[in-house]
Amino acid sequence: xxxxxxxxxxxxxxxxxxxxxxxxxxxxxxxxxxxxxxxxxxxxxxxxxxxxxxxxxxxxxxxxxxxxxxxxxxxxxxxxxxxxxxxxxxxxxxxxxxxxxxxxxxxxxxxxxxxxxxxxxxxxxxxxxxxxxxxxxxxxxxxxxxx
Numbered sequence: 001x002x003x004x005x006x007x008x009x010x011x012x013x014x015x016x017x018x019x020x021x022x023x024x025x026x027x028x029x030x031x032x033x034x035x036x037x038x039x040x041x042x043x044x045x046x047x048x049x050x051x052x053x054x055x056x057x058x059x060x061x062x063x064x065x066x067x068x069x070x071x072x073x074x075x076x077x078x079x080x081x082x083x084x085x086x087x088x089x090x091x092x093x094x095x096x097x098x099x100x101x102x103x104x105x106x107x108x109x110x111x112x113x114x115x116x117x118x119x120x121x122x123x124x125x126x127x128x129x130x131x132x133x134x135x136x137x138x139x140x141x142x143x144x145x146x147x
Contacts (some may be wrong), residue, residue, distance in 0.1 A: 003031030005137070006106045007093050010036065010065035017108035018069050020142040022076045030103060032080040034069045036062040037092045059084050090130060097135035105137045 006021035008014040018034075025032040038058045040051065066082035073080040085092040097105060110124060128139045 002101050002103050003033060004028075004104045004106060005033050005035055005093065005097055005100065005102045006069075007035040007037065007089070008065065008069060008108070010062075014065075014069070014108060015072075017106055017142040018072055020140070021106040022073050022078050022080075024104060024106060024140065025073070025078050025080075026076070028103070031100075032073055032078055033096070033100060033102070034066050034073075034080055034082040035093065035096055036066055036082075036084050037089045038062055038084060038086045039089055040086070041088075055086065059086070090127060093131055094134045097131070097137045102135065102137040105131060105135065105139045106142060107139060108142045 004021055004025050006017060008017055021032055021034075024030070038055065040055055040058065062084035063082075066084060070080045070082055083096065085096070093105060096102070107128075131137070131139050
């Protein structure tokens with residue numbers, strides 16, 4: 001199912017990315033698939049029952065965030081699928097892109113809040129190159145103008 005994957009984290013900073021994905025889905029007449037990845041690697045040394053509970057809660061919150069994104073798409077006349085996955089952000093984006101044989105992956109720019117953020121500005125270009133080479137999809141940043 002060729003189309004567009006739009007990985008999001010939720011919150012106001014995801015809105016431009018969601019809007020860009022919806023616009024591209026309309027322009028190219030492609031299916032849209034929202035993705036939210038829960039990565040709880042930082043809890044590796046925490047009590048296992050807590051990790052399980054936190055994982056469940058994060059998954060439920062992810063479903064809610066994706067439902068809101070689907071509603072935004074629906075209001076624009078676009079039907080969108082959604083998937084919450086757990087693991088490494090890059091690996092999950094690549095995996096879904098390969099499964100769906102996606103044409104595009106729409107990503108937002110980093111907020112610059114955290115140095116370890118996978119989407120930090122210094123690592124963004126390398127991340128994009130990896131995603132494109134391993135997935136076969138073209139990465140489009142939400143603020144890129146087509147030209």
